[in-house]
Amino acid sequence: MGALFGFTGTPQSGVLEQMAATLKHRGSDPLQTHITEHGSLGYLPPRHVPSDLITQGKTQSPDDIHCGIYSRDGLTIALAGEAWCLAEPQVPKRVTLAELANKFTQQGITVIENLVGSFIAVLSETDKWWLVRDQVGRRTAFYADFEERLLFAIEPKGVLVYPGVPRKLRPAALAQYMSFSFVPGAGTMLEGVQEVPPSHYVKQTVGKKSKLVRYAELETKPLEHLAQEQESKIDAWWEKQFQQTFSDCVALGLPQDEPVAVFLSGGLDSSVVTAEVARQYPGKIQTFALHFGEGYPNELEYAKAVAERVGTEHQEVLLRPQDFLSRLEQMIWHLDDPVGDPITMPNFELSRIVSQTHNVIYNGEGGDPCFGGPKNIPMCLQHWYGGIQRPANFREQAYLASYRRGYEELTRLLTPEVLREIDFERDLESILTPFFATEQPSRFLDKLQLINIQLKGAHLILPKVERMTGAWGLRVREPLFDERMVQMSFQLPGHLKLAQGDEKIILKRCYENQLPESVIKRPKSGMRVPVHYWFQKELKKVARSVLRKKTLKREGIFRPERVKQLLDYATEEGPGRYGLRLWMLLTFEIWRKQVLDRER
Template identity: 50%
Template sequence: MDALVGFTGPPSETLLRSMIATLMHRGKAPGEVFLQSNHASLARLQLSDDHAVGLRLDRRGLIDGDVTLLVCGFLTRDGTESPGGSVALSGLIAEYRARGVAALARLQGAAIVAIADETAGALHVARIGAGVRTVFYGRYTDPSAATSRWLVASEPKAITSAPAFQAAIRPAAIAQYLAFSFVPGSGTMLQDVFELPAGHAVTLSADGSSNLTNLFPFEDGEWDGRGDGDDHSHWVAESRRVIADAVARRLPVGEPVGIFLSGGLDSSIVAAEVARQHNHRVLTYAIHFGKHYPNELQFARSVADRLGTEHHEVMVNPRQFAPRLRQMIWHLDDPIGDPITQPNFELARRVSQDVRYVFNGEGGDPLFGGPKNLPMMMQHWYGVPREPGFREKAYLASYRRAYEEWSRVLHPRIRDQIDPERDLESILAPFFQQTSVRSFLNKLMAINIRLKGAHLILPKVERMLAASGLTPLAPLFDEELIRLSFQMPPRMKLRSGDEKWVLKRAYEDDLPREVIERPKSGMRVPVHFWFRGEMRRLAKKTLASRHVREAELFDPDRIRQLLRYDIEEGAGRYGMRLWMLMTFELWRRVVVDRDRTGVSGGR
C-alpha cells in the first residue's frame, strides 16, 4: 500500500527522509515520487504494484507552475468516469485553479489528495469520501531550520518521528478513549497531531492557521418524506446495483483476491458479489479463538460452500499474539480500544501469504442500521427526555466501554482537567442537534459514519493490513452507497426491529437462509476469559502499581481492583476495561516514552 508524507516550508531532505523511513513497512517494493517547491515538499511512497486495481490515475504527481498535486490511493471522478477509468491530474489542477478546494468534492475513491499552492502560500490535503485512506497533520518546530512547519503523513508515526518532536498526551483524549474506545473527531491522543476527518479537506497555511472544508455532505440528500416510501422493490434493486458497482470498481485486474468472511450478513454480501464478478481465485478467511470459545465458523463455511470460494480458517490465541502486541500498537499508533483489532492483525499476516488485496464487509452497520442502534431507537420512541444532554449520555453508555467509570479510573491529576460536557458530550451534540437530518435513525448513522467509521473502523483496517503489505477494499463504505442509504426511507433500513432490512431482501436469493435470518451477534473476543487465564500475567505486569504511579494517568487503587476483578457492578465488562487500560499503557511506552523493545521497524 502506498503512503504520503510532506511538509510546508523550505525543502529539507533530512526531514523528508526521516518521515519516509517510518513507513517502509507498508510494502515490499519501494519506489518514491518526490515533488518539491519553495513552499512545500511532498513524497508518495509506491510500496507495491498497485496498478492492478481497477481504480487508477494516469499519473500520481504533477507540478504545473505554482501548483503541485500529488495523489495517494485510487480515484475516480464522481459520475463522470466508468469503472477502471483514469483521472487526469492536469484536469484536476485546472479545476482547482477555477474552483479552489471545492473542485475536489467531485472525486471519489480511496485516496488522499495533496495540493501545494505556492502563490496562496497554502497546502491543501483532502481525505476523499468515507475516509478509507487516512491522513494526519501536525504542527512542528524544526530545530534545524529555526521555523515552524505543518507536517502531513499517512500515519502519525511519520510525524512524531521528526527530529526533536515531543510527543505529549492530550488529557481529554484519555477520557474520550475510555468512553468511545477510540478518539473521535480531528483530535488524536497526542497534542498538536490531528486526524483529517473523512470527506474533508484541510488548508494548512504558512502563518500556522488551518481550516477545514466539508467535501462530502452526504446528509444533505436525506429522504424528504415525499414519494412512495413503501416501494421497497425500487430500494432493494438500487441497493443491489450500487453494491455491485462498488465491488466492480475495486476488483483487481488479473490476480486473486481475499475476503475477510465472518459469516455475518455484510461480509457475506461482499463475498457474494466478488465471487459473482471476479474471474480469478477468490479466497475467504474466517477467524476463531479455539474450541473452548463460541464462534461463527459454521456460518462462514456455509457461505463459502454456497459461493465456491477457497475457504481458510485461522485460529488466534493470546499465546500467539501477546509477544506481538507492542509491534501491533506501533503499527496502529493508538491504543487498541477494540480487541478485534489484534485478531485482524494476525489474520492479515496469514492472508498476506496468498494475496495482496483483501475485501471486507465494514460499513454495513453504519450505513444500514445495525443492531446497536436499537437501544437508542427504543429510548427515542418510548423514553422520557430528562436533563440536557440525555441523548449524548445515553449514546456514550451504549458503547459499553468505560464511560460510566472514567472518573474513577483516571488519576486525580487528569480527572481534574476533564469537563464531561465539553470533552465528551459536545462531540455528539452537533449530530443530535443538526436540523438538516430529520430522521433520528439517520442522525445515529451519521455519527457512526463520521466518527466510528472514519476514526476507528477504517484507520484500524488500513494500518493493520498495511503492516503486512496488504491493500484493504471496503465497498460498503462507497460514496454512492452512503448517499443511497440517506436517500431511502429509514424504514427500509430498520423495519419493525429488523435491522438492515433492505440488504437482506436484496441478497436473500444469494446467501444461505440462516445467514439472512439470524440476528447479528458480532465477533466476540473472549477478553473476559483471557484475563482470567492466558493474559492475566501480562496484564498484572503491564499495569503494575509502580508503572501506574509513575505515569500519573490512572488511579492506582482502581487499577488494582480491576486486576483483582473486585467489581460487583458490571463485572462482565472488566475484561474489556482491562484490555483498554493494558493496551493504553503499552501504547504510552511505545509512542510517548519511545521504548521500542519488541518493535521492529521503529525509530
C-alpha cells in the first residue's frame, strides 16, 4: 500500500508528522521525509515488503529502490505503489526511482506516459511539482490549492490535516453519492478538495495556481485493418490477441517465490483469472469464496467446481453481521471518501482473512466494465427502443436511474435547504453528457464502457478494492483492468463483448476448455450482499442508533421522516431497495462523524 503526502512552499513545523499520523493505516514506520525551501514530502512504506525488495541481509542501494523517496541534483522522485515501464522491447520492467530520475532528465514529465501499474507519484525539480495518478486509476491521489500551496495526499483526510483547511460538505457531491453510491469525477465530498483523475497529473510552480493535465489518451477506435476480413477470421485473430495480452497482464507482478491467492466468487471473471493464474504459477494457488450463510443466495457450487477443475486449495468463508460489526467504523475509515456499495464489507473481511497467510491477491474486477457486462443491456435497450419523443438528456437520466440507488429518492430524502443548492442537470446529468456526446467512441456500447471504466472503475471499483485489501497489507492484482486490456476492449468488435443478451463472449470463448461448462453458460448473478434482510435483524439496532432523528435534524441534510420510513421498511418500493439505501445512509453518517465532526 504505502502512503505519499506533502505540500509545496516553505516548510511548516510538524505538519508532515500530523499527515503521517492521520495516514498511518496506509503504511508503516519509519516515516521518510524530504524537505526543501520549495516543499515538504512524506512517505510511509507498505506494511508487507514485496519479496523482490528483500535484500537477503544486505543493505539496499538507494539506486535500487522501487518506491519511496529518491533525490539527487535538485530532482526528487517519490512513488507509492508499483510501476512498470512498457517502453522497453523486452518484458515490462519494474522501474526503480533512479531509472525514473534518469529518464526524467532526458524526457521531462513525458517519462510517465510509458508507465503502467498501480501507483501515485510526485516529481519535483526546484520549484516545479507534479502529482501523478496511474493511467487506469488503481491508486488515488487528492489535492487542494490552499494559500498558494499545493496540498496532496493519498486520501482526503491527509489534505485536511494542513492547518486552516476547512471541512465543508459539498452539496452536489451528496446528490452524486446518493445517485451512484460514490462520488464520480474529479470532485470529492469536500469543498475545495479534488481527486486527480486517471491518466492525469497536477502541475504547480510554487506560489502559483495548479494546473490539471491529461498525459495519456485511450484509443477508442476499432481496428480498421480488420474491417474487410470474414467474421470467423476476425474472431480467431481476436481470441489469439486476447489470450496473449491477458497472459501478459497476469504475469505482470505474479510472484514466483511467495504464496498467491485469488478471490474466486464463482462468476466468469474471477474464474478466468483463477484459471490463468493457476496456469502460470509454479505452485498451487489458494482460492477464497465468500458466502453469507444458509438461506441467502450464493455461488459456492460454481466456485468449488472451478477450484476442482483448475486444481486450487479452496477455502469457503462465512460472513455474518456479528462477524464484522465491531470493525464497521474501521472499514469506513479506510474507505475515506465514502463508498456506499455494501460489497465493501465482504471485500474488507475477506482481505483480513487472506492477509493472515498471503501478501498477494488476484481478483476478477474489470470484466464487466471492459468486456460487456449484463448491466449494459437495459441501457442498450433504452437507446435502441426507448421511443421517438424523448427529452434531450434521456440517456443521462436513464443511466442514473439504471443504478437503482437513490437518484429517484433525492427529492424525498434530502432537506429543502440542501436541495436548493443542487442543480440536477449541472450536478448529475452533466457528468455523463460528455461521454454520450463524444464522437469517439462512436458505438453506443463503447460509450457505456467508457463511462464504466473512467467513472465507475476509477472512482468506485478500483479505489474500493485497493483500500479494502490495502487495509490489511495485501498487494492486489486486477489483470482484467490492466491498461492493455482496457485498450483492447475498445478495439474489440462489439459482437465479442455483448450480443443477443450474451455477455463477455470473448472471455467465454478463450476459456471454455479450461473451465466447467456450468460456469461458462450460466448468466451472471453477482455477489448479492443481503443488507435488505440484515437491516431487519442484525443491523437494525446499529442503523437506528446512527440515524437518530435528533442527529438528522441537527445536521439538516436528510429528512428524518423519510429516513424513518426506510428504517421501518414502510415505503412504496418493492423489496431490495431499502437495504441498499440504508447502507448508503449508514456509511455516509459514520463517515461524516469521522471526517467532518472531529479530527482523528
